[in-house]
Amino acid sequence: EAALEVIRRARIDGRGALTEIEAKQVFNAYGLPTTATYLAKTEDEAVTLAKKIGFPVVMKIVSPEILHKSDAGGVKVNIKDEASVRDAFKTILTNAKAYKADANIHGIAIQEMAPWGTEVILGSVNDATFGPTMMFGLGGIFVEVLKDVTFRVAPVSHGQALRMLSEIRGAPILAGVRGEKPRDREAMADTICRYANMIVDLADEISESDANPVLVYEETKGIKVVDARIILK
């Protein structure tokens, strides 16, 4: 099946982690909506792909050894024209080499720029006692400073997923505060269920993973995973 094939190829390559592009392929195989993402190996390819996707685009370093891409100066958002694609291509490569001189670089990911949405985080760990376990929380300071997250042993039912959304302290943000429209909690719960099925199915392969951030839109407008990470067992 598609997901196992992606993982098998990474293992043949001797790697313990998937790139964002590969991780999104695995997510897609389980029906998780991700930003359309393509690999460019040259500046010209980057321009062709950006035109195919349509501006604005996001560009990111693709290296199995650079898993925190922003820390390496490896992410550029809102790139609006061909000249900026060429600039960003050079800058990202220079930054990546300065960050880790011997990093194996696959190229640069050119991706659709997702519209703004409420940032949430999904993640998984393999608990020594309970096995594959899901984590959900709001993004940004909510997870980093307030540790406002909740866990469930996978698989997770739709009802349990909805309860995860309502039991964090920041729940009112998804319900809609101060005149803001409620967020698409049904789509978010569906995504949690699919993610949980994925980590059960791939329990022998995935050691930990995250989708950080996932952007959540207004009711009926769905969600989008903009970053994906999978660490292999």
Ligand code: ADP
């Ligand atoms: P990192 O490896 O540093 O976590 P990310 O892929 O998460 O890199 O990118 C950093 C930030 O850039 C994200 O938190 C998000 O705010 C923004 N971003 C990344 N990709 C996209 C995208 N396709 N559309 C819109 N915003 C994006």
Ligand code: MG
């Ligand atoms: Mg990220």
